[in-house]
Amino acid sequence: MSYEQEEEDHYGPGYEVGSFTKDYNDGPYDGESDLNVNSNPEGKPRILLMGLRRSGKSSIQKVVFHKMSPNETLFLESTNKIVKDEISNSSFVQFQIWDFPGQVDFFDSNFDCEMIFGGCGALVFVIDAQDDYIDALMKLNLTVTRAYKVNPNIRFEVFIHKVDGLSDDHKIEAQRDIHQRANDELMEEGFDSVNLSFYLTSIYDHSSYKKNLLQTFIIDSNEALDLKLVRGPSDVENDETTFKPEMSHQIFGENESIFGYQSLKINLYYTAGKLNTYLGMTYKAEVDPKQFDGAIADNVIGAISAKLPPGYMTNLDNFVATLNKEQTFKPFGNLLSTYSINKGSATERHFQLYSCTIEETGFRSYHERLQTFLLWYVDAASFIDVDDDRWRFYLIFEKYPYDGGHRYSICGYATVYLYFAYPNKIRPRISQFLVLPPFQRLGLGAELLNVIYRSFLKDSNILDITVEDPSDEFTRLRDYVDAKNCKKLPSFSKEKLHQGFTAKIVDEAQRDLKINKKQARRVYEILRFQATNLSDLEEYRAYRLDVKRRLNIPYQKEASDYKKLQKALNAEELRSTLSTSSREQRIENLEKQYQTLENEYRHTLERLAASQ
Numbered sequence: 001m002s003y004e005q006e007e008e009d010h011y012g013p014g015y016e017v018g019s020f021t022k023d024y025n026d027g028p029y030d031g032e033s034d035l036n037v038n039s040n041p042e043g044k045p046r047i048l049l050m051g052l053r054r055s056g057k058s059s060i061q062k063v064v065f066h067k068m069s070p071n072e073t074l075f076l077e078s079t080n081k082i083v084k085d086e087i088s089n090s091s092f093v094q095f096q097i098w099d100f101p102g103q104v105d106f107f108d109s110n111f112d113c114e115m116i117f118g119g120c121g122a123l124v125f126v127i128d129a130q131d132d133y134i135d136a137l138m139k140l141n142l143t144v145t146r147a148y149k150v151n152p153n154i155r156f157e158v159f160i161h162k163v164d165g166l167s168d169d170h171k172i173e174a175q176r177d178i179h180q181r182a183n184d185e186l187m188e189e190g191f192d193s194v195n196l197s198f199y200l201t202s203i204y205d206h207s208s209y210k211k212n213l214l215q216t217f218i219i220d221s222n223e224a225l226d227l228k229l230v231r232g233p234s235d236v237e238n239d240e241t242t243f244k245p246e247m248s249h250q251i252f253g254e255n256e257s258i259f260g261y262q263s264l265k266i267n268l269y270y271t272a273g274k275l276n277t278y279l280g281m282t283y284k285a286e287v288d289p290k291q292f293d294g295a296i297a298d299n300v301i302g303a304i305s306a307k308l309p310p311g312y313m314t315n316l317d318n319f320v321a322t323l324n325k326e327q328t329f330k331p332f333g334n335l336l337s338t339y340s341i342n343k344g345s346a347t348e349r350h351f352q353l354y355s356c357t358i359e360e361t362g363f364r365s366y367h368e369r370l371q372t373f374l375l376w377y378v379d380a381a382s383f384i385d386v387d388d389d390r391w392r393f394y395l396i397f398e399k400y401p402y403d404g405g406h407r408y409s410i411c412g413y414a415t416v417y418l419y420f421a422y423p424n425k426i427r428p429r430i431s432q433f434l435v436l437p438p439f440q441r442l443g444l445g446a447e448l449l450n451v452i453y454r455s456f457l458k459d460s461n462i463l464d465i466t467v468e469d470p471s472d473e474f475t476r477l478r479d480y481v482d483a484k485n486c487k488k489l490p491s492f493s494k495e496k497l498h499q500g501f502t503a504k505i506v507d508e509a510q511r512d513l514k515i516n517k518k519q520a521r522r523v524y525e526i527l528r529f530q531a532t533n534l535s536d537l538e539e540y541r542a543y544r545l546d547v548k549r550r551l552n553i554p555y556q557k558e559a560s561d562y563k564k565l566q567k568a569l570n571a572e573e574l575r576s577t578l579s580t581s582s583r584e585q586r587i588e589n590l591e592k593q594y595q596t597l598e599n600e601y602r603h604t605l606e607r608l609a610a611s612q
Contacts, residue, residue, distance in 0.1 A: 245376030260297020
């Protein structure tokens with residue numbers, strides 16, 4: 001078998017693309033060519049290769065995909081027609097590369113921008129770094145702006161080509177200059193949201209091309225994943241019912257990316273009540289290990305399914321069929337509270353909050369499905385040991401109308417562990433707390449936290465309630481709820497707040513609201529800030545000093561430790577053991593800490609004011 005025949009069998013032939021109403025060549029269009037309209041019947045992903053004449057587009061294609069020697073490319077003719085390369089050597093990789101002649105006129109009435117750019121995954125624009133690239137930059141700008149208007153999802157890759165003949169300094173300067181000019185021109189025309197990626201390339205080191213092409217197989221895992229709580233069959237195809245993860249590094253690694261696919265979509269659907277689960281994925285192309293030195297695609301389904309309990313479905317029709325069973329679902333445990341929004345309007349909604357233990361019939365398997373949401377919304381999430389009977393569970397459900405009756409949808413949940421507090425008390429600790437995205441900003445988080453509080457208030461065995469590693473979002477929620485509740489206590493009156501943080505404040509917050517000392521101090525500072533006349537310089541100064549005295553406690557301990565070390569170590573040993581901050585550094589740090597706190601307190605007070 002000849003070399004040419006082997007290559008053609010392996011990659012598929014290169015041939016003139018047949019999706020234009022005319023072909024482009026070095027001369028004017030004579031109106032005689034009529035190309036086949038349907039050039040991509042299977043909807044394969046395509047990469048467009050563009051640039052000025054003699055920029056090296058065809059050489060790149062031949063060297064990377066057809067193993068042509070770089071020296072042989074010297075004899076290639078200039079491209080004068082649109083040429084399509086069908087890369088379909090295996091079931092893994094099937095895509096097209098369209099090589100455009102440099103003289104393509106986007107403004108020609110016969111050039112179908114919608115068809116060309118609409119189905120494009122990536123556009124590679126090649127610039128000859130050894131030539132005057134002013135004209136190339138003008139063509140780049142025109143190409144990118146036309147393509148972006150049609151398809152904002154195109155990846156734009158700029159190859160600064162033929163750099164093998166340049167010095168290292170010249171390469172760096174060319175890349176910097178092209179990068180700056182290209183982006184400046186786009187910004188001037190209002191296309192500042194367009195992202196261009198720039199690469200230095202040479203056919204004498206074509207490993208860079210493979211790296212660049214591999215970049216098109218890297219997907220943002222947060223963007224790829226679609227989550228749904230499905231109430232009815234129509235929700236499956238309704239984009240409005242889709243919500244995204246806040247994070248995915250606990251499944252797909254620190255970079256939150258997936259390798260090996262183009263146009264990847266992952267579907268993780270739950271029925272709204274029972275949480276029956278469907279997991280599936282679609283993509284246009286998968287990386288071919290033979291083409292890219294053994295690179296293999298990530299096992300997406302395996303990574304997610306390892307965290308799902310047995311019984312999840314991979315057939316969407318089977319999943320939809322289970323929706324009929326949603327009408328029999330009832331929430332677990334004891335009803336603690338009801339909550340409604342938009343009362344009396346057409347958008348009125350009703351929610352119910354429950355508590356239960358793991359012994360509740362059917363709840364163990366339900367919780368196994370429920371806790372999988374933590375992976376996408378709670379950093380450093382871990383599944384709890386439900387066999388420990390000291391766990392308590394709190395759940396929020398929406399009770400919504402459906403087919404003349406009503407059904408339930410999970411909205412969020414929290415877990416609380418009952419720790420022992422010496423000598424004979426219990427100290428509940430809130431461990432996990434989640435309101436799902438479709439139900440956020442409805443007041444459900446505050447309602448859930450208050451329900452947890454109320455469930456323990458009348459129990460004399462409860463010392464106080466703590467929180468395990470609270471996130472910034474939960475800290476803000478807790479501050480708001482605690483401040484709102486403490487405003488009703490006598491010791492948090494304006495007059496008492498100006499007397500300073502006292503034991504009475506601690507005792508009353510702990511006795512009546514089960515708030516621990518540390519949180520009581522924070523609420524005191526929030527409410528005293530509210531009670532402070534900021535126009536009164538002395539009153540404002542007194543407040544700042546009160547907060548900074550608390551912030552200074554660690555520095556005082558540091559000073560005390562330093563004095564002890566001075567007695568035990570010589571000067572050299574002391575310098576190598578401890579680095580102490582100067583007085584000026586300490587004052588600067590205290591001021592930064594204080595300003596951060598004041599901003600946090602202002603946000604809490606703004607929410608308090610809005611809730612009244």
